[in-house]
Amino acid sequence: MNLAYRDIRHGLLRFLLTCVGLSLLMAVVLSMIGIYNGLVVDALTIARAPATDLWVVESNTRGPFAEASRVPGDTREAVARLHGVVAAGSVTYQTVEAEHAGAKLRLYVVGFEPGRPGSPARLKAGRPIAQSHYEMIADFRTGLALGDRIRLGRSSFSVVGLVENHVNTGGDPAVYISLLDAQKLQFELSPSASRVQIAKGGLPQTKDTVNAVVARVHPNVAPAAAADAVRRWKHLSAMTQAEQELILTRSVVDRARRQIGLFMAILLAVSAVVIALIIYTMTMEKLKQIATLKLIGAPDRTIVGLIVQQALALGGIGWMFGLVLVLAVKDYFPRRVVLDPENAIVLGLIVFMVCVASSGLGVRAALRVDPATALGG
Amino acid sequence: MGSSAATPLIELRDVSKHFGEGEARVDALKEVSLSISAGEVVALLGPSGSGKTTLLNVIGCILEPASGWMRLDGDVVYDNRWLRSDLRRLRLDKIGFIFQFHNLLPFLDATDNVALVLELAGAEHAEARRRAAALLEYLEVAHRRNAMPSHLSGGEGQRVAIARALANRPRIILADEPTAALDSKRAGIVMDLLRKLAREQDAAIVAVTHDEKIFDRFDRIFHLRDGRLDDKGED
Structure with a gap:
């Protein structure tokens, strides 16, 4: 049975709320990418x-x-x-x-x-x-x-x-x-x-x-x-x-472009930290359950699967909803938001890598849990 | 591998375990020797810090002793041949754990909590659920098979936990304060159940307990003081 899916289903509302939070963060990142692109494209439109x-x-x-x-x-x-x-x-x-x-x-x-x-x-x-x-x-x-x-x-x-x-x-x-x-x-x-x-x-x-x-x-x-x-x-x-x-x-637009570019980079770094913290916290909350799993004989791959699959589900859903949100509202921005498919794919890959890296922290913590923790109340 | 009728299920000889070194060294177990046969239900008693939990962890292959040797169901454990994954597999196949609080996984229903152990041992999901349902039936908690752990009473939760501990038909069952969270009536029921299981499954049950009202349900009681064993052998 898939423990990650069962755990998500058990705390579905909480998981979805976390996804919504992450989606908003992804939407902000995608918006900044779109604004950055829009600035460059706008600068060239009149000249072209x-x-x-x-x-x-x-x-x-x-x-x-x-x-x-x-x-x-x-x-x-x-x-x-x-x-x-x-x-x-x-x-x-x-x-x-x-x-x-x-x-x-x-x-x-x-x-x-x-x-x-x-x-x-x-x-x-x-x-x-x-x-x-x-x-x-x-x-x-x-x-x-x-x-x-x-x-x-x-x-x-x-x-x-x-x-x-x-x-x-x-x-x-x-x-x-x-x-x-x-x-x-x-x-x-x-x-x-x-x-x-x-x-x-x-x-x-x-x-x-x-x-x-x-x-x-x-x-x-x-x-x-x-x-x-x-x-x-x-x-x-x-x-x-x-x-x-x-x-x-x-x-002409270099300074604004670099400003937005730097802000976008900071936003990406913040997003990575937030995703890492969410996944790490999710793992920390399950340490007793992980200790029980280890005690009853669950192999490491079952525990790693539980953490990594949830991290990827969180990142994937967050990225997807974030993209849908930006596509739905991008035309209401005062300035043009230009989002190329490559931008969304690259961000998706970054989110994937961040999720894998972040779950690595959680996995490390989980694998270090002493199964004896499950004993003694 | 395997056991013979003459061989005790659990056998420890001069097992010692300490934590820390130098002035900070604490000797949790000092040359503990014991043997427990199939069908026996024994208790580990002792004041806090006497080494009960350490001994349970050593028997459960969670803690490696510093010296001495141990044999579980015919296999000598900790003789440098055992990897961590081997020990985990040994726990899965031969040892069942019952906790003070049932420690059921909160995101699985009662049946799946039991079926999980069977699946980890290699059973297909449908087969695992079928066998889990049969175990819950045996433990008279089948009517709660689809309930989540948070919706189970203390007694029901402990019965499901016992079903999980028994799922792979282990020959050794280790219980940590199995009745601490139960009232005296339910504690008695759980202990009678464990005694019945020990007889029917030819298993050895070792329980750490402080619960005086269930002392009469044990075949023998081992007293631990400062890491040393005082076997009174109360039959």
Whole structure:
């Protein structure tokens, strides 16, 4: 007969409560893994959205995400004429606060030229921007729906398309508007400020400035070669898509990534200690029964089986319920929780190893129990 | 292996056991010799610290004596041939234990507590349960066969424990204060049962007890004082 199963069945409620506790712990660990992944994926989503090969930015900067970058609007034509470049488009990025349905919305506004690189590659709903002005593609997380109208700056925009999981490194959801609208939003002075500037004798400020130019290169041309060609112009910097992604993960979100990574490691260590303590305590509570088993002649493998099987059942159920819990609630987190199957499997293996190691402590204690303990009340 | 009619079931010669060394040394048993035959029911008496439990542990193959030799059912034990696993197997096959408190496993019902010992000895689960049920019937506690130990009265629990001790038909039964947790009526019933078992199974029963009301149920009483045996041989 299986003693581990019988013991669990006898104290089922207690065992299940312990499993629930462990499940919550596993859920926290899995959430942290998901948040860690989400941070990295989120950081790359905006940079990957235009599906480009080349980023051209202001000289001596690593913009437009890691540093501020401004380049003249006509840079796009110059980049488009480079050898190997198939298409180029200007883009702007800025964070704004807007009001919608009585609540403040923090939005990451991306300006792009419809029909050129820079627009989001795939829409989840609606259509691409078709007019030069006042149309918008919004991320689901903004809470905006197709047909909604929202005011940005002095203009009102209509939502015509929706994308999913387009957020900046801070987690603010993105909206895409035309470059002209974005430039107006970013660079146009208010009428009063403009009048003051003219009264001072200043020239009206040009709005034809962008944060970066993105370009696609021919499949037979190495993006690095195109980037080298841009760098020779001195007044511009260029980087490939891979270099841009490296900057984002190694620089922009690195500290947050390491912070969460360290926290996750501590959480894993705490989980291991908690699992070990639970299993050790479970064994300690059974020492008299183990002594009785030894006294009546039970072999060591029966006693080891009792402890190890219970430890594995506890770890397995805790891991499984924890996973189910995270999968059920992950979409309610304010930031994206990305849980790959490999993450769950690796955690499962870690839990398995922790359970085996922890039960080793219990087994050691059990095997050292003097069978005489069972005698004498 | 095995026993002959002329050979005592339990035989100890000059068995000594001490704990600690130097000034901390405590001599728990000093050159104890005794022999107990099949069918005998004997008691070990003595004040606290006299060595009763140590002697029971030595006979039960739980404690190895420092010197002397011991023969159980024809096998000389502790002659350097015995591994810990061998001793455990010897306990499983030849020795039954009855405790002061029944020490039944709380997560098994009465039948499975008895069947476990049979399964450990190699019986199939169904067969083990069938034989366990028969033993419980024999001990007149079959009506409680599906009860968990926490739902058994003291007397019922002790009967189930006796059934467990008898499951593999051991020839030696060691009992540690078997009636301490029972009232005098139930204590008498349990002792009569043990005497009956000793006769029917041709087994030797050794019990540590302080319970004066059951002294008359023993064939012989061994008195221990400071680790030495004073055999009064009260038949």
